[in-house]
Amino acid sequence: MPVPFNGADGMPAPLRGPGGMRVERLHDASAAAGDIDAIVELEAESFTNPWSRETLVWELQNSDVTRIYLLRADGGAVLAFCICWVIFDELHINTLAVKPAARRGGLATALLREVMAESAAAGATKATLEVRASNTAALGLYTRLGFHVAATRPGYYTKPEEDALILWRERLDTSP
Numbered sequence: 001m002p003v004p005f006n007g008a009d010g011m012p013a014p015l016r017g018p019g020g021m022r023v024e025r026l027h028d029a030s031a032a033a034g035d036i037d038a039i040v041e042l043e044a045e046s047f048t049n050p051w052s053r054e055t056l057v058w059e060l061q062n063s064d065v066t067r068i069y070l071l072r073a074d075g076g077a078v079l080a081f082c083i084c085w086v087i088f089d090e091l092h093i094n095t096l097a098v099k100p101a102a103r104r105g106g107l108a109t110a111l112l113r114e115v116m117a118e119s120a121a122a123g124a125t126k127a128t129l130e131v132r133a134s135n136t137a138a139l140g141l142y143t144r145l146g147f148h149v150a151a152t153r154p155g156y157y158t159k160p161e162e163d164a165l166i167l168w169r170e171r172l173d174t175s176p
């Protein structure tokens with residue numbers, strides 16, 4: 001069911017460019033092959049160890065906690081996605097990416113605001129994720145959205161090997 005894109009917490013929508021973008025949750029029944037293709041392609045161009053199509057489809061079909069959100073352009077093209085789990089009172093953000101040509105336009109911020117708002121409505125009170133220590137873009141994004149570094153997981157990532165920072169945000173029901 002499409003969610004009207006209007007800034008989840010009453011903040012002005014931070015998008016530039018033409019209106020009509022929207023955040024949409026993918027449900028198993030509605031998952032079109034083209035949407036899966038778009039996520040797999042964006043994963044592959046964004047990460048050195050991307051999720052495979054098999055993992056993605058399994059998550060969509062078998063997991064009760066998985067939520068997959070897309071941010072679509074006016075014409076329907078997928079510009080960004082976020083895959084997360086809502087487990088009891090915790091939102092776990094597993095992967096998130098924006099099309100390279102559309103980065104730095106506020107899309108990840110807008111998508112995450114919607115994801116956090118929907119997760120809070122589903123009972124999540126806090127959020128967590130892991131990020132490469134060198135990923136300054138993601139760290140800037142999450143810091144602006146109220147996350148803080150809580151711990152380090154040494155050598156967690158491969159290709160290349162790198163530490164993971166574990167971030168948390170408490171109080172999903174408030175604006176950062």
Ligand SMILES: CC(C)(COP(=O)(O)OP(=O)(O)OC[C@H]1O[C@@H](n2cnc3c(N)ncnc32)[C@H](O)[C@@H]1OP(=O)(O)O)[C@@H](O)C(=O)NCCC(=O)NCCS
Nearest residue numbers: 046096097098103104105106107108109131137138140141
């Ligand atoms: C990280 C990522 C999702 C950010 O998406 P985005 O739509 O460009 O982010 P936004 O435009 O909402 O940026 C919000 C803030 O994050 C920070 N930020 C985003 N990109 C940045 C960059 N390249 N360098 C430094 N800070 C950056 C800034 O503080 C920015 O605010 P500003 O533009 O007003 O300065 C995007 O760069 C991406 O897809 N990267 C590859 C995949 C990835 O690393 N995902 C995260 C894994 S946890």
